Amino acid sequence: MIEQKYIQTAIDYKKNVAGKFVLVEGAKLKQRIDGQRFAVTRKIDGHMQVVFYVDGQVFMLNASGKERASGLKCLDAFAEAVKAAGLKQAIIAAELYLPRDGGRPRCGDVQAALADDAKRDQLALAPFDIIELDGEAWKAEHYADTHNKLCTIFQNEQVKPVQMRNASSNDEVQQIYEEWVEGEGAEGLVVHSESPIVWKVKTRHTIDAAVIGYTTAERGIRDLMFAVRRPDGLFQMFALGSTGMTDEDRADIAKRLSEKHVESQYVLSDSRGIAYQMVKPELVFEISVLELVARGNDDKIKMNPLLKYDEAQGWLMESTTPGVSVLGITLERERTDKQPNETDVRISQLTDICPFEEPEGGKAELAKSELLERHVYKKVSGEKVMLHKFLLWKTNKEQSGRYPAYIIYHTDFSSSRKELIKRDMLYSNDEQQIRDLLAAEIADNIKKGWEEIK
Numbered sequence: 001m002i003e004q005k006y007i008q009t010a011i012d013y014k015k016n017v018a019g020k021f022v023l024v025e026g027a028k029l030k031q032r033i034d035g036q037r038f039a040v041t042r043k044i045d046g047h048m049q050v051v052f053y054v055d056g057q058v059f060m061l062n063a064s065g066k067e068r069a070s071g072l073k074c075l076d077a078f079a080e081a082v083k084a085a086g087l088k089q090a091i092i093a094a095e096l097y098l099p100r101d102g103g104r105p106r107c108g109d110v111q112a113a114l115a116d117d118a119k120r121d122q123l124a125l126a127p128f129d130i131i132e133l134d135g136e137a138w139k140a141e142h143y144a145d146t147h148n149k150l151c152t153i154f155q156n157e158q159v160k161p162v163q164m165r166n167a168s169s170n171d172e173v174q175q176i177y178e179e180w181v182e183g184e185g186a187e188g189l190v191v192h193s194e195s196p197i198v199w200k201v202k203t204r205h206t207i208d209a210a211v212i213g214y215t216t217a218e219r220g221i222r223d224l225m226f227a228v229r230r231p232d233g234l235f236q237m238f239a240l241g242s243t244g245m246t247d248e249d250r251a252d253i254a255k256r257l258s259e260k261h262v263e264s265q266y267v268l269s270d271s272r273g274i275a276y277q278m279v280k281p282e283l284v285f286e287i288s289v290l291e292l293v294a295r296g297n298d299d300k301i302k303m304n305p306l307l308k309y310d311e312a313q314g315w316l317m318e319s320t321t322p323g324v325s326v327l328g329i330t331l332e333r334e335r336t337d338k339q340p341n342e343t344d345v346r347i348s349q350l351t352d353i354c355p356f357e358e359p360e361g362g363k364a365e366l367a368k369s370e371l372l373e374r375h376v377y378k379k380v381s382g383e384k385v386m387l388h389k390f391l392l393w394k395t396n397k398e399q400s401g402r403y404p405a406y407i408i409y410h411t412d413f414s415s416s417r418k419e420l421i422k423r424d425m426l427y428s429n430d431e432q433q434i435r436d437l438l439a440a441e442i443a444d445n446i447k448k449g450w451e452e453i454k
Helices: 004-016 026-032 073-084 107-114 145-151 168-182 245-255 431-445
Strands: 021-025 038-043 047-054 057-061 090-098 125-133 164-167 186-191 198-201 205-217 219-228 237-241 284-289 291-293 303-310 314-322 325-327 330-334 370-379 384-394 407-416 421-428 451-453
Touching: 004 047, 004 057, 004 090, 004 125, 021 026, 026 168, 026 198, 038 145, 038 168, 047 073, 047 107, 047 125, 057 073, 073 090, 073 125, 090 107, 125 145, 145 164, 164 168, 168 198, 205 237, 205 245, 219 245, 219 284, 219 431, 237 284, 237 325, 370 431, 384 431, 407 431, 421 431
Parallel strands: 021 198
Antiparallel strands: 038 164, 038 186, 047 057, 047 090, 090 125, 186 198, 205 219, 205 284, 219 237, 237 303, 284 330, 291 325, 303 314, 370 384, 370 451, 384 407, 407 421
């Protein structure tokens, strides 16, 4: 069993060090970074791990402090290198990745390789930082010293430090960016200087996406909700934002969207606790993003809502699915020449940049749902019998990433109606919001003459 102190070390490193890199757009690199001595490393698109060599044993933990794999050849090579360097203990931050011939590694390749015995042995480690050596916290005046030390320890092809170049000016950093990122297709750069700030430099990507919801503020639009479309016609919501809109844009789009309101099972609130108003999917915007992330800082797979649009019922919640979150979103322009169909707002715009992760492992046993509230109302008018039943469930499954935290299940029965039973569901991850929605549902449907059945 792995000791808690090692688990905490992995969690703290991602939270306090790697998770605080400053994201910079490549086109603005020269304006955003400063210094006189730079150490520039090539960013590898893999899975960040903290690798431990302790008491003759080697293991690696992800940003959540979990051991995702053992028995890998690259781990054996790591242990051999540490021993050969005369070290009794080492804690090293490294990127776990699958090398590709003729192309850069992709984060999605790692999970696929871990599940494939034929590919597991091809996985490699790229050390990029030192946390401890022989029980002493590593300290260096400049990152270049850290990289030099890594190069003296690790020289095996399966455990090779990230590529690094020195630069003495912003212009030289720009040249490296143009060579590695624009020329060779690298994911990005990590730039260290004399200051404690570490910059992560990436290129900007453009995506055409459908607008499916919005919130407002005094000037008009506060944020728009964006989705792309899968080949099966379902919409995958992946981004929120409004940066780049002028005040005139905000007022104009708010007015136009106010005429497109529809009902929705899916409910999402902004930071003020105000729910997004869902709309008919008609508007398409070109947005740009600096980064798409398939895993969070906690190493959990990013999950996106999967929605179906129905002309009569509005937005229906299908499920959640592995997807991405975005960083550095900017609205570039409205695409009046595009439609929210499977071609113009296709999901491959995302997967071509950042392949989605596959859920790990088999089917885990999920916690049982808990019924929080049950309300049943009855009304009789002659031979006509009507019933409304409202159930509020706490799923206890939200950590799986496949279920919302709360669900309202509403059953509407009428003996005189052609469609005897109508069913509806509402979802939310916020308890206060779901209780407010339940109260509103009851108020909308239960008027005079209804009797609550206990």
